[in-house]
Amino acid sequence: MFKILHAEFIAPGIKRFVIEAPRIARKQKPGQFVILRIYEAGERIPITIEKSDPERGTINIVVQSVGKTTHLLNSLEKGDSIRDVVGPLGKPSEIEKFGTVVVMGGGVGTAMAYPTAAALKRAGNRVISIVGARSKDLVILEREMRDVSDELLVTTDDGTYADKGFVTDKLRQLIDKGTRIDLVLAVGPIPMMRAVADMTRKENIRTIVSLNPIMIDGTGMCGGCRVLIDGKSQFACVDGPEFEAHRIDFAVLVQRNAMYRLAEQKSMEDFQRERESLLEKVHAEEEAECALQGGGK
Amino acid sequence: MSSTATKSLNPLTLKERMKVPRQAMLEQPPLLRAANFKEVNLGYSEELARQEALRCLECAKPTCIDTCPVGVKVKEFVQLIVAGDFMGAAAKIREDNVLPAITGRVCPQEDHCEGGCLMGKKVHPLGIGYLERFAADYEQRHMDLSQIRKAERTGKKVAIVGSGPSGLTAAGDLVQKGHKVRVFEALHELGGVLVYGIPEFRLPKQIIREQIDYMRAMGVEFETNVVVGKTVTINELMEEEGYDAVFIGTGAGAPQFMGIPGEHLNGVYSANEFLTRINLMHAYEFPNYDEPMLDFRGKDVAVIGGGNTALDAIRSALRLGAGKAYVLYRRSEAEMPARIEEVKHAKQEGIEFHMLTAPIEFLPDGNGWLSAARCIHMQLGEPDASGRRRPVPMGGSEFDVTLSVAVIAIGTNANPLIQTTTPGLATNKRNYIEADLETQRTSRKGVFAGGDIVTGSATVILAMGAGRRAAKSIHEYLTTGVW
Numbered sequence: 060m061f062k063i064l065h066a067e068f069i070a071p072g073i074k075r076f077v078i079e080a081p082r083i084a085r086k087q088k089p090g091q092f093v094i095l096r097i098y099e100a101g102e103r104i105p106i107t108i109e110k111s112d113p114e115r116g117t118i119n120i121v122v123q124s125v126g127k128t129t130h131l132l133n134s135l136e137k138g139d140s141i142r143d144v145v146g147p148l149g150k151p152s153e154i155e156k157f158g159t160v161v162v163m164g165g166g167v168g169t170a171m172a173y174p175t176a177a178a179l180k181r182a183g184n185r186v187i188s189i190v191g192a193r194s195k196d197l198v199i200l201e202r203e204m205r206d207v208s209d210e211l212l213v214t215t216d217d218g219t220y221a222d223k224g225f226v227t228d229k230l231r232q233l234i235d236k237g238t239r240i241d242l243v244l245a246v247g248p249i250p251m252m253r254a255v256a257d258m259t260r261k262e263n264i265r266t267i268v269s270l271n272p273i274m275i276d277g278t279g280m281c282g283g284c285r286v287l288i289d290g291k292s293q294f295a296c297v298d299g300p301e302f303e304a305h306r307i308d309f310a311v312l313v314q315r316n317a318m319y320r321l322a323e324q325k326s327m328e329d330f331q332r333e334r335e336s337l338l339e340k341v342h343a344e345e346e347a348e349c350a351l352q353g354g355g356k
Numbered sequence: 357m358s359s360t361a362t363k364s365l366n367p368l369t370l371k372e373r374m375k376v377p378r379q380a381m382l383e384q385p386p387l388l389r390a391a392n393f394k395e396v397n398l399g400y401s402e403e404l405a406r407q408e409a410l411r412c413l414e415c416a417k418p419t420c421i422d423t424c425p426v427g428v429k430v431k432e433f434v435q436l437i438v439a440g441d442f443m444g445a446a447a448k449i450r451e452d453n454v455l456p457a458i459t460g461r462v463c464p465q466e467d468h469c470e471g472g473c474l475m476g477k478k479v480h481p482l483g484i485g486y487l488e489r490f491a492a493d494y495e496q497r498h499m500d501l502s503q504i505r506k507a508e509r510t511g512k513k514v515a516i517v518g519s520g521p522s523g524l525t526a527a528g529d530l531v532q533k534g535h536k537v538r539v540f541e542a543l544h545e546l547g548g549v550l551v552y553g554i555p556e557f558r559l560p561k562q563i564i565r566e567q568i569d570y571m572r573a574m575g576v577e578f579e580t581n582v583v584v585g586k587t588v589t590i591n592e593l594m595e596e597e598g599y600d601a602v603f604i605g606t607g608a609g610a611p612q613f614m615g616i617p618g619e620h621l622n623g624v625y626s627a628n629e630f631l632t633r634i635n636l637m638h639a640y641e642f643p644n645y646d647e648p649m650l651d652f653r654g655k656d657v658a659v660i661g662g663g664n665t666a667l668d669a670i671r672s673a674l675r676l677g678a679g680k681a682y683v684l685y686r687r688s689e690a691e692m693p694a695r696i697e698e699v700k701h702a703k704q705e706g707i708e709f710h711m712l713t714a715p716i717e718f719l720p721d722g723n724g725w726l727s728a729a730r731c732i733h734m735q736l737g738e739p740d741a742s743g744r745r746r747p748v749p750m751g752g753s754e755f756d757v758t759l760s761v762a763v764i765a766i767g768t769n770a771n772p773l774i775q776t777t778t779p780g781l782a783t784n785k786r787n788y789i790e791a792d793l794e795t796q797r798t799s800r801k802g803v804f805a806g807g808d809i810v811t812g813s814a815t816v817i818l819a820m821g822a823g824r825r826a827a828k829s830i831h832e833y834l835t836t837g838v839w
Contacts, residue, residue, distance in 0.1 A: 082582065082587050082588060083587065086586070086587060086588070096544055100638070100644060100645045100646055101645075101646050102637065102645075102646040102647040102648070103544075103637070103647075127646060128646060142544070143544040143580070143581050144581060145542065145543075145544070145581040145582070145583060145587070146583075146586065146587065147586060147587070148583065148586060275629060275632050275633065275636075275637065275647075276542070276543060276552075276632065277583075278542050278583055278586075278609070278771065278773060279609065279610050279771050279772075279773065280552075280609045280610065280611070280628055280632070280771065281611065281626060281628045281629035281632050282610075282611040282613070282626040282628060282629055283625075283626075283629040285613075285620065287620055292613060292619065292620065297773070308620075311620050311724075314622060314724035315620065315622060315724075317622075317724075318622045318650070319648040319649075319650070321651070322642065322643075322648030322649070322650075322651075323648060325643060326643060326646060326648070329643055
């Protein structure tokens, strides 16, 4: 079991956890993720690591409530435990001195873009970050992103904070101003990453995005996370999660992510009805594990 | 345990033994079991087991032992069953096989012990697999884990990578030699392919758990959620965590796809994913378990392939309510690598077998979902490298099979996670780890490997054989220090 040392909502429906996971903390590099399973009957879901502290043996993850598992996860508090956390998985981000890099984070994607932005900055790049969210209260990690960026641009879809519009509008402005851009890294919802890819393809700007398809094992064993790259199957868990955006078949990605929509809807309805009893289950498993450990085998 | 090896307790003459029919295994009726995930085979009663054991001819040179990859002393354990000493029989098996309840269920006995049984030349071979299962299950019901004797510690530490059949076997053998053994598993549950690959109706999870509890009682330590190559490397295990030797038994692991159009359609699965969802993640128990599965009820499903994995997948689909359930195999039934008993069971359950048939394209329904497989008929040509006759497509024989789900079970490739993170570890052209077939030594000092990651897809018992050979040579290496 993996103990939650700290848990706080950083925006409505978005929670940051600090989890005790010494092995993962020691090895984590920007761009990598973990797969976790909350309790015995839980599914395995991939979550990007925001950052880690090898000395304390902890990792941070930022989770947005979307379906049953993320809602249940975001119902957990400091002192609770997550049954399984495995990682760090996937290839680390490519970090070198590219020149000027535009790092784009859409919604909770900002938490995934952040460690890479920081590493790119440390590698000597000029980092221009663009952070976007639906509205003011969903803008996350603004201060952290500012700290690792030479320039930070913020947008909200509804204009309740900073500039009204999409992150792609800001990218457009940068391009139109004649800003020299050597690389774009975009992490966020698929429509956003797709729009970025469409824009930079025309401009011939190398673009990398981080994909989050449905996964089970995360070690290249099941092939469920396969994505079409230049018409060929690659596995996001081991060949990714980052890919050259211009080579991705986004239509297939969208289609495959919708595979279990009906089941996911049912799970979500169940969650709303059974939230309390599910939490009891999680806590009962924690106690059983505690007793086992305390029993001093 | 006292051995009765020298004097036969069998009251029957050899002639009489030949006349006793092979005792049938009790099993769930086909129509009933096709709708549940409970075990198909129900086991022998004590009476049936003794009756079957009486058939053993007690050969002076028993070929059933030579054909067993781990060398189970078949004659001796069968004699102990005849004598009614069932615990003794189980202990006798355990001298060579640390997972008897598992091999008793999933071994292709026809290729090993029963294939070597002399009686099989005249009548049906002795039911060695059934007897092994009986002894193992009897032991499970009657044993006391606290009575298991732990070997005296040697002070040497061995890391086992992967908790599948080869790793568990190596771990079990090494811990009995007194070495400190820790098994690292990438998934959250122990057992490797036994857990994610083989369905409940053939190998109940409870059986695997019991076998692992037994190993824990012997002193084996387990750590789940460790992907060696990612979470920790082989070098780190040896240099920082102080392991004197490492055994790599990670399995083949990476799914093979066919490389035909439409493989990315929704509804097309690798067998690894399909079975992992069902077995490891309990998707068949959705919504009591969270992992989702498509709704199969009334839908037509096909598996492509002819091995045990293919049959496990299609029989699982049937149990999830599939309408039509097909096996599409490019060769003929004679070449199918599946266990004979599984083919028989699958047919009884209503699976349709279409031999000499191969898909050449998966057709979409217009919304990104599979609607059919375009197939082609094959005929058998000259033998290929595997010695089996090569299937050759028959031009102009294309036809479509309406399908909602297709499961590709045509084998696996080497998962490169360890090879790419272990400097100096030699691999072959197909990226499997190079290991000596006698000692299981790799090109790296102190590192051994065995099972599918060395040989490519094989069987549970062949992996166990490799684990056993590795344990022997690891013990030698740790004792002598000679590489």
